[in-house]
Amino acid sequence: MSAPQMPRVVQAYVRYVDAVNRVLGSVVMYLALVMMALLLFASVTRYIFNVPFIWIIEMSQFLMAAYYILGGGYSMQLDAHVRMDVLYERWRPKTRAFMDSITASFLVFYLVVMVYGGTSSSAYSLKYNQTNYSAWAPPMAPIKIIMTVGIVLMLLQAIAIFFRDLAKVTGREFA
Amino acid sequence: MSYETIAVLMFSTFMLLLLTGQRVFGAIGFVAAAFALALWGEGAVEMPFASTITLINWYPMLTLPMFIYMGYMLSESGIAGDLYRMFHVWTGPMRGGLAVGTILLMVAISAMNGLSVAGMAIGATIAMPELLKRGYDKVMVTGVIQGGSTLGIMIPPSVVLVLYGMIARQPVGQLWLAGVGPGLLLAALFILYILIRCHLQPHLGPPLPLEERQQITWREKFRLLSAGILPLMIIFSMTGLFVMGVTSMVESSAVGAFAATLVAGYKGRITWHVMRETLRKSLAVSAMFMWIILAALAFGAVFDGLGAVKAIEVLFLEKWGLEPWQVLVLMQLTYIVMGTFLDDTAMLIIVAPLYVPLIIQLGFNPIWYGILYTITCQIAYITPPFGYNLFLMRAMAPKEVTLIDIYKSIIPFVLIMLVGLALVIAFPEIALWLPNHVYVK
Numbered sequence: 001m002s003a004p005q006m007p008r009v010v011q012a013y014v015r016y017v018d019a020v021n022r023v024l025g026s027v028v029m030y031l032a033l034v035m036m037a038l039l040l041f042a043s044v045t046r047y048i049f050n051v052p053f054i055w056i057i058e059m060s061q062f063l064m065a066a067y068y069i070l071g072g073g074y075s076m077q078l079d080a081h082v083r084m085d086v087l088y089e090r091w092r093p094k095t096r097a098f099m100d101s102i103t104a105s106f107l108v109f110y111l112v113v114m115v116y117g118g119t120s121s122s123a124y125s126l127k128y129n130q131t132n133y134s135a136w137a138p139p140m141a142p143i144k145i146i147m148t149v150g151i152v153l154m155l156l157q158a159i160a161i162f163f164r165d166l167a168k169v170t171g172r173e174f175a
Numbered sequence: 176m177s178y179e180t181i182a183v184l185m186f187s188t189f190m191l192l193l194l195t196g197q198r199v200f201g202a203i204g205f206v207a208a209a210f211a212l213a214l215w216g217e218g219a220v221e222m223p224f225a226s227t228i229t230l231i232n233w234y235p236m237l238t239l240p241m242f243i244y245m246g247y248m249l250s251e252s253g254i255a256g257d258l259y260r261m262f263h264v265w266t267g268p269m270r271g272g273l274a275v276g277t278i279l280l281m282v283a284i285s286a287m288n289g290l291s292v293a294g295m296a297i298g299a300t301i302a303m304p305e306l307l308k309r310g311y312d313k314v315m316v317t318g319v320i321q322g323g324s325t326l327g328i329m330i331p332p333s334v335v336l337v338l339y340g341m342i343a344r345q346p347v348g349q350l351w352l353a354g355v356g357p358g359l360l361l362a363a364l365f366i367l368y369i370l371i372r373c374h375l376q377p378h379l380g381p382p383l384p385l386e387e388r389q390q391i392t393w394r395e396k397f398r399l400l401s402a403g404i405l406p407l408m409i410i411f412s413m414t415g416l417f418v419m420g421v422t423s424m425v426e427s428s429a430v431g432a433f434a435a436t437l438v439a440g441y442k443g444r445i446t447w448h449v450m451r452e453t454l455r456k457s458l459a460v461s462a463m464f465m466w467i468i469l470a471a472l473a474f475g476a477v478f479d480g481l482g483a484v485k486a487i488e489v490l491f492l493e494k495w496g497l498e499p500w501q502v503l504v505l506m507q508l509t510y511i512v513m514g515t516f517l518d519d520t521a522m523l524i525i526v527a528p529l530y531v532p533l534i535i536q537l538g539f540n541p542i543w544y545g546i547l548y549t550i551t552c553q554i555a556y557i558t559p560p561f562g563y564n565l566f567l568m569r570a571m572a573p574k575e576v577t578l579i580d581i582y583k584s585i586i587p588f589v590l591i592m593l594v595g596l597a598l599v600i601a602f603p604e605i606a607l608w609l610p611n612h613v614y615v616k
Contacts, residue, residue, distance in 0.1 A: 029451075029458040032244050035237065039429030043422045057425065061231050064240060068465035069227070071458045080459035081198035081466065082518065086560040088196030096196065103197035110204035110223065110470070113212070117224030132232075140228075147227055 003173045010163050011174055017160040018077060021153055025074020031067040035060045055136040062143045069150035073157035097168035104162040111155040118148030178481045185210055185477070190516065193561075199518045200463075204470035211477050226472035230465070234425060235337045235347055238289060239464060241428035242334055244457040245435045246293030249284070251449055252439035255297040257402035258283055263305065263383075264391050264399055271373025271380030273309060274319045275366050277302040281323030282330060282362050283403075286410050287431070289334040291327035291556060292460070295564050298324055299571035312379040313576050314584045315372075321564050321581075322365055322588030325553035330358035331414055332428065335552055338468075338523055339545045343531040347424055348417070350545050352610040357546050360605055361553075361595045368591055409434045418613065464520060471524035478525065487529050488536075499537040506530050507551055507596065514555025519563065523552070543599075546606040550596045557585045 005011070042056040068075075075081065088096060124130065125141040132138050167174060185206055192202035204223060211219040230236060249255060262276030269275065280302060284294040298320035306316045328335040331351035340347035373380035413431035416422045422430055439445050491502050513522055527548065534544045556564045559582055568581050599605050 025458060026455070029454040032240050032454055032457050032461075036241065036244075036429045036432050039237070039241075039426050040433055043426035043430065047421055057234050057237075060237055060425075061234055064237055065227060065231050067240065067458070068462045071462045072466060075459045075462035075466075076198075078455075078459045080463045081200060082463060082563070082566065083196045083198055084193040084516075084518070084561050085196060085566070087194055091196075099195055100197070103192070103195045103201070106192060106197060106205035107201035110201060110208045113208040113220060114204075114223050117221040118227075121221050121224055121228075134232075143231070 003171060006163065006167050006172045006174055014160045014163050014174065017073075017153075017156045021073035021077055021157050024153065025071050025077070028067055028070045028074075031063050035063050035067070038063070054134075055138070058132070058134060058136050058138065062138075065143055066146050066150070069147045070153070072150055072154040076154065076157045076161060094168060097165040101162055101165040101169055104158060104165070107158050108155065108162075111151060111158060114151045115148060115155060118144065118151055122148055178483070178486060181210070181214070182478065182481055182483055182486070185474070189474075193517070199521065200466040200470045203467070203474050203518075203521055207470060207473035207477050211473070211480075214477070214480070222476055223470075223473040226469050226476065229472055230469060233341050235341060236465075236468075237425045238332070238337055238428035239334055240457060240461040241425075241432045242289035242332065243292075243460050243464075244453065245428070245432040246288045246290055246296075247453045247456050248432065248435040248439050249287060249293055250296050250300075251444050251453060252435060253442050253444055254402070254405050254438055255280070255284065256301055257399075258406060259301050259305070261399040261402040264396055267383035268388055269370070270377050270382050271369045272382060273302075273306050273311060274315060274369045274373070274380050277306065277316075277319050278323045278362055278365050278369070281320075281326055282359070283406050284324075285326040285330035285358065286414065287406060287435075288327055289332040289337070289428070291324045291553075291564055292567060294324035294327045295320070295567045296571065299568065304573065307573065307575075309383065310378075310381050314580050315369075315379050316584075317568065317572065317576055317581055318584035318586075318588050319365070319369065321557045321568055321585055322591070323362075324564055325556050325592075326358055326362060328552060328556075329354045329361065329546075329549050331355060332431070333549070335523070335549050336545060337424075338520070339527060339548055342524065342527045343541050343545060345541050345545060349542050349610040351414075352418075352613055353542050353546050353606040354549065355609050356605045357550065357595065357599050360598065361550075361592065364591045364595055365588070368587060372587075405438050409438065467518060467520050468524060471521040474521070475525050475528055479528065484529055484532055488533050491533070499539070502533065502537060503539065503547075503600070506534075507547060507600075510548065510551040511554055514551055515558040516561055518561060519552050519555045522555070523548070540603065540607065542610060543603045543606050546599060547596065550592055550599065554589055554592050554596075558589060 038056050038060050042053055045051045045053060091099070122141055122144040125139070125144050130140045132140055189202060189206045192205065193199065208223045211222045259280055262279050263273060266272040266276040266279070277298060281294045281298060284297055303316055303320055307313060331354050333351060333354055336350040336354060337347050340350050369380065409431060412434045413427050416430060417424060417427035491497050491505070497505065510526065513526070531541060531544070535541055556562045559565055565581070569578065572581065
């Protein structure tokens with residue numbers, strides 16, 4: 001006897017989103033090594049050769065923003081985000097899935113506002129060629145666009161997790 | 176609606192959402208976004224996103240992923256196991272000696288890492304099984320590991336003090352130096368407690384049996400001391416070079432991460448698999464922390480827009496007519512109470528901006544206050560229902576340790592931390608002597 005299945009479109013959506021975020025996460029995780037290398041390079045050039053590179057710290061900060069935001073979807077997939085589990089851990093898996101499928105709306109609301117804000121902020125930066133208020137003064141549009149894309153992927157992942165919870169609650173299966 | 180009502184409403188919605196078990200960052204982010212839109216309409220739609228830009232310009236934040244990566248690398252490297260072995264033979268013959276050795280191990284790990292998770296993981300996987308095998312009381316052992324691991328955020332380097340430094344606009348180097356005295360004081364108090372308790376109740380921490388002691392020769396004992404060399408080299412390359420002014424703070428965290436990788440490589444522990452897993456876990460934990468910070472910054476910005484700083488000042492000084500020291504004690508009490516229920520990182524970002532201006536205005540030293548804050552954070556880390564170390568303990572502890580054991584085990588350690596807090600309040604020099612005598616950028 002096989003349990004009823006989730007609609008094919010939903011299954012395909014969840015599979016694609018999972019795959020995209022997994023691959024992206026497995027790539028951006030190496031940015032930790034890139035940041036480390038940049039910072040080591042900065043300390044060596046500054047102390048030994050007395051050549052300071054003002055752009056290195058800022059570049060590393062941009063990399064870090066890309067790191068945790070592009071990796072956000074994957075971190076949700078790994079269920080790395082802490083929850084207050086006083087009640088949560090006492091519930092049965094089905095109750096948890098039920099609660100999660102309801103409270104997912106809060107998460108989605110927050111992420112939608114983030115995407116909206118990110119889009120309008122990126123558009124502003126593009127239009128006025130906004131640069132960061134620093135000595136290096138890099139343009140802000142590229143990093144803002146990267147972050148907005150990351151938040152969109154996170155939103156898609158939150159919806160994918162919602163579908164999985166919904167499947168658990170209604171007793172349907174993923175092929 | 177008055178601003179106070181709105182503020183109370185924000186906090187209660189946040190607490191309620193947390194109870195549903197939704198991810199902490201989602202709960203905070205929702206409250207921030209919803210209240211921003213409700214209060215100021217469409218113009219506030221960029222507010223939650225604006226905190227990503229704040230975070231980009233907080234350059235010391237770069238230390239966070241470095242320390243997380245370093246913590247995982249250290250636990251892979253196996254140097255913690257060697258260190259434990261060293262303390263085992265040197266302190267083991269005393270009553271409660273293995274527990275004392277575990278605290279010393281935690282101090283060493285804390286000096287190599289800025290978070291408490293590394294000490295927690297190492298304590299629960301390496302020290303805990305050994306101590307239980309040697310007949311130590313399980314409640315005692317659980318408490319030692321939880322209490323000891325919180326030293327990670329006090330003894331430099333410390334990520335909590337990095338965050339505090341950014342919020343309070345205080346030099347992080349001075350804050351780190353201020354953490355040395357109180358961190359060692361707490362460790363000494365823990366050790367004192369273990370020695371006295373095990374002296375009175377020897378069954379809680381029996382000394383190593385004579386046969387086992389006789390098997391270890393003096394030569395072996397001295398050979399084991401060499402386990403301390405690599406950790407000392409890591410501490411020097413990181414904190415040492417920073418204090419000497421060779422590296423900047425952010426660079427020092429990268430140097431530490433690199434040193435930990437070298438040590439793990441030297442000990443032959445790095446494979447492709449280990450490297451990938453370390454990077455994966457580092458990304459997951461970094462993203463977890465950063466998203467909480469992101470959401471909490473947005474929450475804090477809404478709070479700031481409500482004029483909460485001024486409101487608290489009026490409430491404490493004018494309405495209640497409190498003396499400065501009463502304000503200070505009240506602040507610590509609210510931190511401790513809120514810290515047990517709320518996420519500690521989020522609490523720091525939301526509440527510190529409200530308190531720090533008042534602290535400075537009342538003439539207290541903001542560096543010293545950062546240390547007081549960190550001790551309350553340590554307490555919050557291990558007190559139920561919400562504490563990072565508590566989560567980890569539940570996940571990592573062997574089956575024979577029940578939830579009740581874990582809750583019971585922290586009581587003496589929380590009391591000791593409160594004593595430590597009172598001592599640092601009464602004698603600010605414990606924290607401030609070192610930063611007043613050594614200057615780092």
